[in-house]
Amino acid sequence: MREQHYPNHPTLDIFLALSMRDTDTTRTPTINDVAREAKAGKTSVSRYLNGEFDSLSDALRLRIQHAIRKLGFRPNQMARGLKRGRTRMVGMVVADIGNPYSVEVMRGVEAACQKQGFMLMVCNSDNQLELEKRYLNLLVNYRVEGLVVNPIGLPEEDLAAISNTGLPMVIIDRRADRLQCDMVGLDNTQAATLATQHLIAQGFHAIHFLTEPIGQVSSRSEREQAVHQAVKKAGKQYAAITAEVDIADAAALQLALQAALHSKQRSAILAGNGRMLLNAALGLQGLGARWPDDVGLLGFDDPNWAVLAGSGITGIRQPTFDIGHAALEFLVQRIDGANAPPRFLAFPGELEIRGSTAALKSVT
Secondary structure (H helix, E strand, O other), rough: OOOOOOOOOHHHHHHHHHHOOOOOOOOOOHHHHHHHHHHOOOOHHHHHOOOOOOHHHHHHHHHHHHHHHHOOOOHHHHHHHHHHHOEEEHHHHHHHOOHHHHHHHHHHHHHHHHHHOOEEEEEEOOOOOHHHHHHHHHHHHHOOOEEOOOOOOOHHHHHHHHHOOOEEEEEEEOOOOOOEEEEEEHHHHHHHHHHHHHHHHHOOOOOEEEOOOOOOOOHHHHHHHHHHHHHHHHHHOOOOEEEOOOOOOHHHHHHHEEEEHHOOOOOOEEEHHHHHHHHHHHHHHHOOOOOOOEEEEEEEOOHHHHHHOOOOOOEEEEOHHHHHHHHHHHHHHHOOOOOOOOOOOOOOOOOOOOOOHHOOOOOO
């Protein structure tokens, strides 16, 4: 993003004050101190801080500017925002900040915040429902102007309780049909169908969909359904097997991997997200398995390390940055008063083909 400079702007004055203050630091200067130092009225100082320069003479602007620098004055942005009914802050709750997907989505939200002049407050629920609920309530109490939420699987009634307050909210990577709010995410049906069709075309007859517990997480459910539908459409000689595995349960993960390795049909593992893909790849290595000779391997999210693993791991790439950016754009529109019906923006996934799903070479 191009850096811009704004002469005679209060934000610049406040920044410069950090290096130019030469007054007693035992007491925090107030707007009254600035007015006294500038020989101006408090109203004039407030107008300056709000950027209302047209109502001030050049000489008065300079006096206020010099007073701010001399005193090292810092306005209480929270108090000013609450007084005007605007805080210019939005809150974001992510399910797992250690997940590369969440990090990239957050980058998109942050970039849009900078563009729109908002500050982002991020809370990591660490895949804990109670913590997720607590952070949502906390952000509401902090008077954020809107929320971007990537929920773990919080019941719709809990999210509806926040939505019903009138606070604008955008949901990422989840569908919640009873919520009156915008939603942004991947077109899971398109992406899972694309992945499954690729595996079938490469000669895999048994597709083992490996996912974290589906529960109320719509994205996991949609991917599973699409895999089974694509396999069913391909014909009776193909099979789809779903294994719901907790990432922390190493024994259950190993059983699911062994089921794919010992299948009578040529099998491929389709990992439901980046974390599951990493654990599956490590687990297969531990079992001495090679892809694609012993088993095919494909995963959602297409993490950067996938190109380094053996011959590379085929992946479904999500436009995660764009998803986060679009979510914040939707949110700002709602904050500014847009009252159109709830929207759902679904981005298509892209297939990145690598060696882990290569077709077997024919023997001549």
